[in-house]
Amino acid sequence: MKRVHLIGICGTAMATAAVMLKQLGFDVHGSDEHVYPPMSEVLAAAGIAPLEGYRSGHITEDLDLVVVGNAVSRGNPEVEAVLDRRLRYCSLPELVRDTFLRERRPVVITGTHGKTTTSFMTAWVLNEAGTDAGYLVGGVARDLEASGRVGGGPFVIEGDEYDSAFFDKTAKFLKYLPQIVVVNGIEFDHADIYRDLDELRLAFRRLVRLVPRRGRLLLAADEPEALALGDGAHCPVETFGFDAGADWRAERISYGPRATAFDVMFRGRPVGSVALPLLGAFNVRNALGATAAAVGAGAPAGAVLDALGRFHGVRRRLEERGVVRGVTVYDDFAHHPTAVRETLQALRQAAGGRLLAVFEPRSATACRRVFQQEFAGALALADHVVVADVFRSSLPRPERLSETALVADIERRGVTARHVPRVPEIVAHVAGAARPGDRVVIMSNGGFGGIHERLLKALAAPATAEP
Numbered sequence: 003m004k005r006v007h008l009i010g011i012c013g014t015a016m017a018t019a020a021v022m023l024k025q026l027g028f029d030v031h032g033s034d035e036h037v038y039p040p041m042s043e044v045l046a047a048a049g050i051a052p053l054e055g056y057r058s059g060h061i062t063e064d065l066d067l068v069v070v071g072n073a074v075s076r077g078n079p080e081v082e083a084v085l086d087r088r089l090r091y092c093s094l095p096e097l098v099r100d101t102f103l104r105e106r107r108p109v110v111i112t113g114t115h116g117k118t119t120t121s122f123m124t125a126w127v128l129n130e131a132g133t134d135a136g137y138l139v140g141g142v143a144r145d146l147e148a149s150g151r152v153g154g155g156p157f158v159i160e161g162d163e164y165d166s167a168f169f170d171k172t173a174k175f176l177k178y179l180p181q182i183v184v185v186n187g188i189e190f191d192h193a194d195i196y197r198d199l200d201e202l203r204l205a206f207r208r209l210v211r212l213v214p215r216r217g218r219l220l221l222a223a224d225e226p227e228a229l230a231l232g233d234g235a236h237c238p239v240e241t242f243g244f245d246a247g248a249d250w251r252a253e254r255i256s257y258g259p260r261a262t263a264f265d266v267m268f269r270g271r272p273v274g275s276v277a278l279p280l281l282g283a284f285n286v287r288n289a290l291g292a293t294a295a296a297v298g299a300g301a302p303a304g305a306v307l308d309a310l311g312r313f314h315g316v317r318r319r320l321e322e323r324g325v326v327r328g329v330t331v332y333d334d335f336a337h338h339p340t341a342v343r344e345t346l347q348a349l350r351q352a353a354g355g356r357l358l359a360v361f362e363p364r365s366a367t368a369c370r371r372v373f374q375q376e377f378a379g380a381l382a383l384a385d386h387v388v389v390a391d392v393f394r395s396s397l398p399r400p401e402r403l404s405e406t407a408l409v410a411d412i413e414r415r416g417v418t419a420r421h422v423p424r425v426p427e428i429v430a431h432v433a434g435a436a437r438p439g440d441r442v443v444i445m446s447n448g449g450f451g452g453i454h455e456r457l458l459k460a461l462a463a464p465a466t467a468e469p
Contacts, residue, residue, distance in 0.1 A: 005064055008032035009080050010071025011052045015140040015160075016094060017041035018150035019069075021048040022102065022138070025152055033060050033080065040142065044149075058083040065089055069097050075168040093167035095177035098138060103157055103179050106136065109295050110178045112161035112209065113186025113228065115341050116288045119280075119316050120186060121160040122146060123292035128156060130309035131301035142317040156182075156299040163205055165195050173205040181217045182298050183209060184291045187225035191338055191367050206231055213237045220294045222287060223248035240298075242290040244283070250294045252286050257351040262286055266293060266307060274307040279314050282348025320345055320443075323454045326461040328438025333454050337365035337447040339376035345443060346383035355439040359384035360428060360453070362446035363403050364393040371403050378411035384443075386435070387412050387419040388428055393448065425451035433460035 008020050011032025021044060024030045032045075033053040045052055053060055061068065061083035068084045068091040075081070084091050092100075109128075111121040118141040125137035126145055136153030139160045143149070161175030161183070188206055190199040210231050213219055219235045222228040223243035232239045242250035255264040264286055266273040278289055289310050296306045315321065318335045325331070332349070336342045342361070349357055359381055363369050368377070369392050381387045389405050389412075405421040412419035422428045432442060444453055 004066040005029045005031070006067045006069060007061065007065050007080075008069040008071065009056070009078065010034055010073050011045065011050075012037055012041045013071055013073065014041060014142070014149060015138065016069070016071050017045050018138055018140075018148065019094060019097060020045060020050055021148070022150045022152055024048050024050060026101070031060075033057070056080050061087065061089065063087065063089075067092065067097075069094055070167050070169075072165060072167050072174075081168075093170050093174075093177075095166045095174040096170075098159065099177045099179060102136060102138065102152070103159065106155075106157040107181045107299060108179050109135075109156050109158045109182045109184075109299055110161040110175055110180040110209075111158065111184045111186075111291070111295070112163065112175055112206070113184070113222070114163075114189040114191050114338065115344070116186040116284060116291070117160050117162065118335075119285065119319050120184060120288040120291050120295075121158055122316055123288060123310065123313055124184075124295045125151070125158040126313050127292060127296045127306045127309040128158065128299060128301050129153075130312070131296065131305040133299065133301055135299070141319075144314040144317065145312070158295075161209070163191075163202065171195070173209070175209050176205070176212065180209065180213050182220065182295055183213055183217070184220045184295050185222060185225075185228040185231060186287065186291055187222050187340075188227035189338065189340055190372075195366075203227065207234055210234050211236070218298045220291060220298070222291070223251075224287070240294055242294050243287055248290075250290045252290055255283070255286060257281070257283075259353040266290070266303075268303075273303050276307050276310045278310055279312075281320055281352045282344060283351070284344040284348065285315075320348060324458045326458050327436075328440075329436045329461050330441045331454060331458055331461070332441065332443040334443055334445050335447050336445040337363075337368045339373050339380045342377065342445060343380035343383060345445065346380065349441055349443060350383065353441070355441055356385045356437075357383070358386045358388070358432060358436065358440055358442045360388045360390070360432060360442065360444045362390040362393060362444075362448070362450050363405075363408075364446050364448045364450070368447075369393060369397055369403055370401055374403050374408055375411065377403075378408055378415065381408075381419070382412050382415040382417045384417065387417060388432060389419065389421045390425070390428060390446075390450075391423040425453050425456065429453060429456045429460050432457060436461060 012034035121139040122143040128135035134155040137158040138150040217237040223241035223245035
C-alpha cells in the first residue's frame with residue numbers, strides 16, 4: 003500500500019482526488035492551512051482526517067509520494083521538508099494523469115467559461131447512458147454523489163488552463179493525455195498567470211497538438227478564438243453552437259423561468275429534443291458540447307439527450323438559493339466580464355421583474371483594472387448594481403480595479419449603481435431595496451462572508467427603501 007500525503011488537501015479537486023486514491027487502496031493523509039467544509043466533511047466521510055496547519059513534522063520518511071497543491075509555494079514548511087529530504091513529489095495534474103488517466107480515454111473539457119458545468123454534464127450523461135465513466139471536476143454538482151469517481155470507462159476531467167504548481171507553471175490540461183477535447187471558448191483570464199491573450203492562446207495550441215490522430219477536437223462554433231484552433235489539429239474536428247455552420251446545433255430554443263427547451267441537430271439532421279432544467283443560452287451551448295463529447299466517447303445520442311433533461315446543474319452556477327417575500331436570490335461564480343454578462347442575460351431571458359446584481363471583485367483577474375470597462379458594460383444589464391470592496395486590496399493602486407470608477411462607468415450607461423464596501427451594509431441595502439418579483443444575483447468566486455444566507459434572513463423583514 004502506498005502512503006500519499008497531499009499538501010493543500012481541502013481544495014475541491016485535491017480533496018476529491020484524495021477520496022479517489024483512498025477508494026483505490028492508498029493510505030492517504032493531508033494537511034491544509036484551514037480545514038473547512040464542505041471538503042473537510044467529504045474527507046471525513048471517506049475516513050481521511052486532514053491535519054490543520056502546515057508543519058514540517060507532517061512530512062515523514064515513510065511517505066511514498068507527496069502531492070503539492072498549486073496554492074502552496076516555497077517557504078511552506080512541508081514543501082521545504084519534502085525538498086530537504088529529497089522525497090518523491092508531484093503536482094495534482096501529474097497525479098491525476100498517472101493514477102486515473104493513463105489507462106483510460108480522457109475527455110478533457112476546457113475553455114475560459116463553462117468548464118465545470120460542461121464537465122459535470124458530460125460525466126452525468128455518460129453514466130446515465132451506462133458507460134461507467136470516471137470523472138474529476140472542481141465543483142459540486144446537484145445530481146452526482148461526488149465531485150469524482152474512479153469508474154471503468156472513459157474519464158471526464160475538467161481541463162483548467164491555470165498553472166500546475168510552483169515548480170511547474172504550465173497549464174494543468176497539458177498533463178491530461180487528451181483523447182477528446184472540448185473548447186468552449188477562449189478569452190483573456192488569469193491575469194496573474196498569463197501576460198496577455200497570446201500567452202493563453204499558446205497554451206491551448208499546445209493542448210491541441212497533444213490530441214492523437216484517432217482523437218477528436220470539439221470547438222465552439224460561435225467563438226472565433228476556439229474555431230481558430232482547428233487549423234492546428236491532427237485529428238477530426240467537430241463544432242457546436244448556434245452558428246448555422248455548426249455540426250452540433252441548437253434550434254427552436256425556448257427560454258422559460260425554470261428550464262430551456264431546444265432541438266438538437268447534427269449536420270442538418272434532427273437528433274432529438276431537450277428540456278434542460280437550466281437557464282441561459284450559455285447552458286444550451288454547454289449542453290451541445292457535452293453531447294458532442296459523450297457521443298464521441300461512445301454514448302448513444304438518444305440516451306444523452308434524455309439524460310440532459312434530468313441534469314439540474316452545479317452549485318454556485320446560477321444556483322437559486324431561496325425565495326423570500328417574493329424575492330429570488332441566486333448565487334453565481336461569475337468573475338469574468340463575459341460570465342457576468344451571460345449570467346445576467348440568462349436571467350433576462352428567463353423571466354421579467356427587476357434584476358439586482360451584487361458583484362464582489364475577488365479573483366486575480368476581477369481585482370485588476372484590466373477589465374474595468376468590460377465589467378461596467380456587463381453589469382449594466384442589471385437594473386441596479388452593488389459593487390463590494392475589491393478583495394485583494396494589497397494590489398498596487400494603479401493595477402487595482404477602482405470601485406468608485408466602476409460605479410460611475412455603470413451609471414453613465416443609465417443604470418443605478420452603488421459602492422457598498424462590506425457585507426453587513428450590502429445585506430441591509432439590498433434587503434431594504436428589494437420588492438416582490440425582484441431577482442437578486444450575487445456574483446463572487448469566494449465565500450463573500452456568507453452573504454447569501456444573511457440576505458435571505460434579512461429579506462424576511464419588510465422592504466424599507468428602493469434603489
